[in-house]
Amino acid sequence: MEAGRSLQLNTPGGRLPAVATESNVYAGINRLEELGGDVRFTVHGDMAHDVWVRAYVGEDLYRWLLQHKSAGG
Numbered sequence: 001m002e003a004g005r006s007l008q009l010n011t012p013g014g015r016l017p018a019v020a021t022e023s024n025v026y027a028g029i030n031r032l033e034e035l036g037g038d039v040r041f042t043v044h045g046d047m048a049h050d051v052w053v054r055a056y057v058g059e060d061l062y063r064w065l066l067q068h069k070s071a072g073g
Contacts, residue, residue: 008038008068014051040064 009032013025029041044051055061 009040011041012051012055013041013043014047014049
């Protein structure tokens with residue numbers, strides 16, 4: 001599938017409460033990788049839905065973003 005080849009995904013996930021099971025999440029992540037996507041998935045075991053707060057505070061996400069170019073150029 002061509003769409004997966006240009007996909008770059010960096011997503012944080014919280015483990016509290018256990019609403020989205022790891023088996024469901026990992027199955028989706030694995031499928032995106034099978035399609036050729038560049039996927040980075042980080043699980044924060046001590047956080048819930050607000051895990052994005054931690055992800056956007058640090059420099060790690062921004063360094064990752066700067067390593068990639070848009071598909072258009």
